[in-house]
Amino acid sequence: NHDWRETLLEAHNHLEMLKEKAREYHANTNKYIRPICLIQVERTGKDQRKSGLIHSEDVREHLINIVGLQPEEVAVKTSEKDELKEVDDVGGLISENCRIRYIITKQALQEGWDCAFAYCLTILTRPGSKTALTQLVGRILRQPFAKKTGVKELDESYVFCYQQKGAELLEEIRKGFRGEGLGD
Numbered sequence: 001n002h003d004w005r006e007t008l009l010e011a012h013n014h015l016e017m018l019k020e021k022a023r024e025y026h027a028n029t030n031k032y033i034r035p036i037c038l039i040q041v042e043r044t045g046k047d048q049r050k051s052g053l054i055h056s057e058d059v060r061e062h063l064i065n066i067v068g069l070q071p072e073e074v075a076v077k078t079s080e081k082d083e084l085k086e087v088d089d090v091g092g093l094i095s096e097n098c099r100i101r102y103i104i105t106k107q108a109l110q111e112g113w114d115c116a117f118a119y120c121l122t123i124l125t126r127p128g129s130k131t132a133l134t135q136l137v138g139r140i141l142r143q144p145f146a147k148k149t150g151v152k153e154l155d156e157s158y159v160f161c162y163q164q165k166g167a168e169l170l171e172e173i174r175k176g177f178r179g180e181g182l183g184d
Contacts, residue, residue, distance in 0.1 A: 004054055004124045005062055007162040011037055011122040012067055014158055015101065018119055021153045032096050033154065037120040038139065039104045044078040054124045056104045063102060072099040078106060093117060115139070122160045127169050134173050 018035035026032055042053040049055045056076045063069045075083040090097040093115045103118075106125075118140045127133040140157040148155045161167045 004162050005066075007124065007160050008039070008059065008062065008122060009067065011039075011120050011158075011160040012063070014160070015120055018153055019101075021151055025149055025151050025154060029149075031149075033149070034094075034096075034098070034101065034117050035119040035154075036093070036100065036115060036117045037102050037122055038118050038136075039102060039122045040125050040136065041104055041106055042125045044076065044104075044106045045080070056106070059104050059124070069102065070099065073101045074104065075100045075102070076104045119154075119156075120158045120160065122162075124162045126163045126165055130169055130172060133169050137170070137173055 015035055015037045022033040022035055039059055041056045041059055043049070043051065044056040049057060056078065060074050060076060063074050064071055075087070077084050084093065084100070084103065087093060087095070087098045087100060092098065093100060094117055103115075121136060121140045123133075123136070137157075137159060140159070159170055161170060
């Protein structure tokens with residue numbers, strides 16, 4: 001009986017490892033990277049919390065109360081609530097002053113949204129279409145400053161998937177990216 005919280009914890013542990021690699025990279029090169037995890041949930045509306053579907057606030061509470069993150073490390077971006085707007089004042093997501101490491105969303109990342117620090121994608125939904133999932137995966141494929149770091153872990157992108165159907169779709173998507181020369 002696999003629980004979405006286990007998938008989330010796997011992603012969190014991976015992000016902690018990346019954070020350590022990014023810290024070493026910063027010490028060696030003076031280039032700042034703060035690895036970010038995007039989390040796709042099933043519901044975000046304030047009246048939609050009881051339906052047995054995974055809600056953005058369930059994930060936020062779990063990350064803060066159980067995993068032990070600071071509230072300012074977690075942001076929710078939806079059509080009705082965009083907590084990423086607030087960080088534009090400090091220079092946006094890639095600024096060293098920004099503390100956000102987790103972004104929880106349902107759909108809001110699909111239209112041209114870009115964050116070079118997004119390394120992990122955690123899909124807690126049952127992915128609808130291959131196209132939508134491909135767009136989402138595309139959001140984590142761009143490396144910071146469009147350059148390889150030479151650190152293997154920081155030159156890769158990671159997807160954690162809660163549903164089996166998602167894992168099968170991802171395999172198709174991987175094949176598709178390979179066809180476009182993006183297999184690595």
